Amino acid sequence: MTETALVHAHPEPPQVEVARNSESLDDEDNTLRPSFIRRVTEALDADDQETVYNLVEPLHPADVADxxxxxxxxxxxxxxxxxxxxxxxxVIAELNDYVRDDLVEDLDPDEVAELAGDMETDDAVALIQDLDEEDQQAVLAEMEPEDRAAIESALAYPEDSAGRMMSRDVIAVPEHLSVGDLIDFLREDQDLATEFWEVFIVDHKHHPVGTCALSWILRTPRSIALADVMKRDQTLIPVTMDQEEVALRFQKYALISAAVVDESGRLVGQITVDDVVHIIQEEASEDILRLSGAGDGDINEPIHLTVRTRLSWLVVNLGTAILASSVVGMFQGAIAKLALLAVLMPIVSGMGGNAGTQTLAVVVRALATNQLTSSNTIRMILREFRIALANGTTLGLMIGGGTALLFQNPLLGTVIGAAMVINNLVAGLAGILVPVTLDRLNVDPAVSSAVFVTTATDVMGFFSFLGLAVLSGLA
Amino acid sequence: MTETALVHAHPEPPQVEVARNSESLDDEDNTLRPSFIRRVTEALDADDQETVYNLVEPLHPADVADxxxxxxxxxxxxxxxxxxxxxxxxVIAELNDYVRDDLVEDLDPDEVAELAGDMETDDAVALIQDLDEEDQQAVLAEMEPEDRAAIESALAYPEDSAGRMMSRDVIAVPEHLSVGDLIDFLREDQDLATEFWEVFIVDHKHHPVGTCALSWILRTPRSIALADVMKRDQTLIPVTMDQEEVALRFQKYALISAAVVDESGRLVGQITVDDVVHIIQEEASEDILRLSGAGDGDINEPIHLTVRTRLSWLVVNLGTAILASSVVGMFQGAIAKLALLAVLMPIVSGMGGNAGTQTLAVVVRALATNQLTSSNTIRMILREFRIALANGTTLGLMIGGGTALLFQNPLLGTVIGAAMVINNLVAGLAGILVPVTLDRLNVDPAVSSAVFVTTATDVMGFFSFLGLAVLSGLA
Structure with a gap:
């Protein structure tokens, strides 16, 4: 994208931004202080635009977005x-999606096109991809042909793929260059990417053959050939790779940037770690939020969308709750005879739910971070079984012993103790088998596992406890 | 730390590592294939060390760790x-903590010292900090004085602080240098950090005054003074800052590296983004795992430690389950009269639990990522209240209407519908008030919120439903 170059051949002194570490604006968490926000809103209430401008001016763009x-x-x-x-x-690039859409809504296509033209490709794509088809076309029509082509080619790749994230600005040079040639080339060419951390060396087919960190180039005499100093081993990112896998690769190999290649192995762009950092954060957060049925859990989402997302999850859970309660319904006669059963049964189902959630959380994270693979699934299932057995036995003895003593009823104690062991085993096994199975079926285990696991622990909790109570002749 | 320099003045051709993208070893998720693992274990079973060596040799260290x-x-x-x-x-640096401790246990202090001496300071600290005091001293005694001093000074900072993470290898140069002087300096000094992405410019007191990305240096003519090309605004990391805040700062300002300063503002080290990436992953995962009471949820943890962690959480939950069941106990008479109450009550408590977990997940993530601050707490509480009211009303109408029709009992339908609304409001408010309050008290909201929220929704679910049933004269 066309962007203000950070460095010119004869650079002007860069603008001084000072606010970032200033104690008067930020608190110890590096967030804007409430007192600062209050001054801004008071000035806005008073329609005092000048004060607002002066307050905001010293802020870093990321803080303006905040x-x-x-x-x-x-x-x-x-x-x-x-x-x-x-x-x-x-600022626009740093804004939360919903807040940005809100602000951009009122802009004309040519204003959006101007903003997009000033952004890195990935940020411009994020800005444009959420517009409806018609607005997208209107904005693209207003853009410079080069920027437009970059965005259109990014939009041609699947959402959340490397092709959407990558920057097309990449320094690619032939192998025969010397370090000195390269430095001269970099000094001369003013249209290069402004942010780059390594140089990619390509063959005549534009296939990457090696990479050279800038620190190596700086530390090597000018006469040395790049071929002698480059690292031949490098991690290549296929252009269609999902962003979550891209992030895992960056993490695994501690990458700062990586070359993106198309199907034929040609270098088409690069991804830098600053874009990956957001994705790691997002993907890990997503797992918690999805496990709990909170959608993408964005606090800036319009409230009716949040209600819709959460409600649809709650309605599914209502179905499973009704299913579980119908199990209780089968034992109404027993409960009428011994109401104590109704008092104790939530303990068995609830504890199963807790144990199942523990296993589920561990398994979902292990799957997401590639720690749980088909190589160690069996071992991990056995591990969860042993943990469930140990915990179930301990809890069963505690609640069984307590019940027997409190109600002077050893049979009731035995029944609740046994039900507790059974339901802990159900919880542990469902907690790993459900997400692993969903993962094999290419369904995101974070999205749907919890419903199945909770249903299993509720149904089996009620069934084992009430069923054993009836079988043992308690009621 | 003394480390094999990646680039020498007259570099030898670097070793070619090829396995990383080889389809025969890795599957599409970039994890080792089960068939490969099987070949290794079969060779180990056959005590065929040569085959094992040949299989493992082409792997990247991160894959050997895997x-x-x-x-x-x-x-x-x-x-x-x-x-x-x-x-x-x-390889050791990439290993999971538990697996590493297992392997390192059998090594002599001088072997550990040799490994640590080859590592970056932060990795060496991670290796040594888990040893007991006596072993730590034995290992440190075997190390080179310089490495030893670096590790001891890192260990003097609090665990999980910037001081533990930072590298002491940092390029710091005075302001008056020209770009050419800097390049010559970098080419001459062979003891410099091998991985660096920017150069820090310091004043005579060693206080950072600016920073220069390597790409700027490469693209600027030799004659230009650093003072004219450096960026004066930079994000400084206090040496005592918690690693989670460090990670948020890197993310917010899209940093690749940052200067670490001591209390008097002197430059003492740098943190690079590759170390931060791990922390972002860990911190986000921690929140899920803690919310569900799974401790640090490491699948490599010895099983007795996992059982202990999870069991202690389950025992706390057993207490809250007993508390909730004692609420049911207050209504035994009503249940004996109308066992249907026992059938329906888990729906009310369970749905409250689900709604509370949704809110909790959103709030815990928003707190952890500094999106929920004291500036917008009130607004977010109102938001959750409105969501809870909308969801509770919808669910209340559904379950109330269904119950009234199914059991031909409009009063029962009204009671369960009203209880559902009440418990959803309890869930929404507890889901935000509990974690926000804990956060204000400097207690990690991810660790303890769930117990309070679940207790609230269980107790209030049973109490509102059974209480309304009695009040309305149903039983």
Missing amino acids: LFELIGPDYRVDLARAINDLLGSE | LFELIGPDYRVDLARAINDLLGSE
Whole structure:
């Protein structure tokens, strides 16, 4: 993308930004202080745009983005109007998706096109991909042909793929160059990517053959050939690879940047670690939020969308709760005879649910981070079984002994103790078998596992306890 | 740390590693194939050390580390013996903590000292910090004085602080240098950090005054002064900052590396993003695992430790389950009269639990990522209240209407519907108030929130439903 070059051949002194570490704006968590937010909202209430501008001006773009998220929806348009030219592409790129869409909604296609033109390709794609087809076309039509081509080619790749994330700006040079040639080339060419951390060496077919960290180039005499200093082993990212796998690769091999190659092995772009950091955060957060049925759990999401997401999950759970309660319904006669059974039964089902959730959380994370693979699945199932047996036995003895003593009823104690052991085993096995099976079926285990596991522990908790109570002649 | 320099003044051709992208070893998830693991274990079973060595030799150190984790505890010592010199510091640094401790246990202090001496400071610290005091001293005594000093000074900082993570190898140069001087300096000094992405410019007190990305240096003519090309604004990391905050700062400002400063503002080291990537992953995973009471959820943890961690959480939950069941106990008379109450009550408590978990997951992540701060707490509480009201009303109408129709009992339907609304409000409010309060009290909300929220939804679920049933004269 065309971008203001950070360094010119004769650079001007860079602009001084000072606010970031200033104690007056940020608190110890590096977030904007409530007192600062209050000053901004008070100035907005007073329609004092100049004060707002002066308050916001020293902020880093990432902090301006935070400010938009923190002040609340009612102030956002006024704030945007007040700070005017401070709301540049760098701020927009840092904004939460929902907040950004809210602000961008009111802009004309040519204004969006101008913002997108100032951004890195991946940020511009993020800005444009959420627009509807018609608006997308209108914006693209207003863009420079080169930027437009870059965005269109990114949009041609699947969502969340390496092709969407990558930057097309990449330094690729032939093998025969010397270190000196390369440095001269970098000094001369003003259109190069402004952010790069390594140089990729390619053959005549544009296939990557090696890579050279900038620190190596700086430390090697000019006369040495790149072929002698480059690292031949490198991690290549296929352009269609899912972003989650890209992130795992960066993490595993401690990469700063990596070459992206198309189907024929040609270098088509690079991914840098700063984009990957967001994805690791997102993907790990997603697992918690999905496990609990909170969708993408974005606190800036419009409330009706949040309600819809959470409600659909709750309705599914209502179905499983009704299923479990119908198991209790089978034992109404026993409960009428001995109401104590109804008092104790939630303990068995609830503890199963807790144990199942523990296993589920461990397994979902291990699957997501490639620690649980087909090589060690059997070993891990046995591991969970042993843990469930140990925990179930301990809890069974505790609750069984306690019940026997408290109600002077050894048979009731035995029944609840045995049910506790059974349900812990159900919890442990469901907690690993459900997500592993879903993963094999290419269903995200974080999304749907919890329903199955909770159903299993509720149903089996009630059934084992009430069933044993009837079988043993308790009621 | 003394480390094999990646680049010499007259570099030898680097060793070619090929396995990483080889389809025969890795599957599409970039993990080792089960067939490969099987070949290794079969060779180990046959005591065929040469085959094992040849199989493992082409692997990247990160994959050798994966192999140790995947093959299971019984093979690990044999594998270590078979691959011998391939088990270098790079593999050890990549190993899971438990697996590493297992392997290192059998080594003599001088062998550990040799491994640690080959590592980056942060990896060496990770290796040594888990040893008991006596072994630590024995290992440190065997180390080179310089490495020893670096590790001892790292160990003097709190666990999980920037001081533990940082590398002391940092390129710091005075402001008056020109780009050419800097390049000459880098080419001459062979003892410099082998991995660096930016150069820090310091004043005479060794306080950072600016930073220069290597790409800028490469693209700027030799004659330009660093003072004219450096970026004066930079994010400084206090040496005592918690690693989670360090990670958030890297993420927020898209940093590749950052200067670490001591209390007096002197540059004492740098942190690079590859170390931060692990922390982001860990911290986000921790939240899921802690929310579900699975401790650190490491699948390589010895099983008795896992049982202890999970069991202690389950025992706490047993207490809350007993508390909730004692609420049911108050209504035994009503249940004996109308056993249907026992059938329906788990629906109310269970749905409250689900709704509470949704809110909890969202709030815990928003707190951890600094999106929920004191500036927007009130707004978020109101948001959760509105969501809970919408969801509770919908679910209440569904279950209330269904119950009224199915059992031809409009009063019962009204009671369960009302209880559902009440318990959803309890869930939503507890789901945000509990973690926010814990966070204010500096207690990790991920660790203890779930117990309080579940207790609230269980107790209030039973109490509201059974209480309303009695009040309304149903039983």
